[in-house]
Amino acid sequence: MNDNPLACDCSNADFQQWMQNNNQTLVVDAHRYTCSFPLDKKGTRFLDFDIHSCWVDASFIYFISSTCVIVLTLLTSFTYHFLRLHLFYAYYLFLAFLYEAKERKRGSPQRYDAFISYNVHDELWVYREMLPVLEGEQGWRLCLHHRDFPPGKPIIENITDAIYGSRKIICVISHHYLESEWCSREIQMASYRLFDEQKDVLILVFLEDIPAHQLSPYYHMKRLVKRHTYLSWSHAGQHPGLFWQNLRRALDTPHSDLTS
Structure with missing residues (x-):
């Protein structure tokens, strides 16, 4: 040897x-x-x-590491493709929960009668049809994001302040509204306030006829339509006065308990 x-x-x-x-x-x-x-x-x-x-088998370690990376990449891709809306929904509900808890302690008064949630493509209708009647004739104090959001503040904070700083939330629904990410976040936050406070604070105004099967991808919207009455501008026809009268009645109605 x-x-x-x-x-x-x-x-x-x-x-x-x-x-x-x-x-x-x-x-x-x-x-x-x-x-x-x-x-x-x-x-x-x-x-x-x-x-x-x-x-220590280096090849085995490399195998385990590469497998973990591949599995993590697949899970991330799957989550983003199929569950991103649910994750966004949970995230903004959590923000709304924190904001609602803070506002309860602070006891801040509501500054607006209603917050108008709409898509920029429907802005012309809001300014030409809705504002002259609701603000000009009926005297409601409305909050619109293009007009009343303070500059320099994060958009999500402005949305949360507007939703919790208003007695009611009016959602002007159209195909453009359903396809908008920010509009989706606004109605998600409004839905959280609706289900958290158990008060009827949400008013849905449909500018277009949208079949129920087209609402299916927007599960929160379809659920809201099933549980709450809504107004249809396309059905107003030759009697728009009745439409605005019903909207005024909805705004004038105090918060009703949904469980009653």
Whole structure:
């Protein structure tokens, strides 16, 4: 054994372990055996070679790591594609919960009679049809994001302040509204206030006829339509006065308990 060129690498790990732990065979002068390979370990004692690193399978670690990365990527892609709306909904409900708890402690008064939630494509109808009647003739104090949101403040804080700072929330529903991310967030926040306070604070105004099957992807909207009455501008026809009268009645009605 003295004249054998021993390699101090993992190929001799079992041999070194056998030399030290075998109780039936005595290797004479084992402590004098030196390494010949690799060159950086040449001349060192063979028994001083650390074999613990040999039991770590690097390829297995690489396999586990790459598998975890792949699984995480698939889960992230699946979550983003199928569940992102639910995650956004949960996130904004949590923000609304924090805001509602803060406002309860503060006891802030409501500054507006109604917050108007609408899409920018329907802004012309809101300014030409709704504002002259509700503000001009009926005298309601309305909050509109393009007009009343203070600049420099995060948009989500402005939305939350407007929803909780108004007695009612009027959602002007159209196809553009349903496709808008910000409008979706507004109605989600309003829905949280609706279900949290158990008060009828939400008024739905449909500008267009939207079949129920088209509301299916917007599960919160379909649920609201099933549970609450709504106004339809497209059905107002030749009697818009009745439409505005019904809307005034809805605004004039105090918060009613949904459980009653």
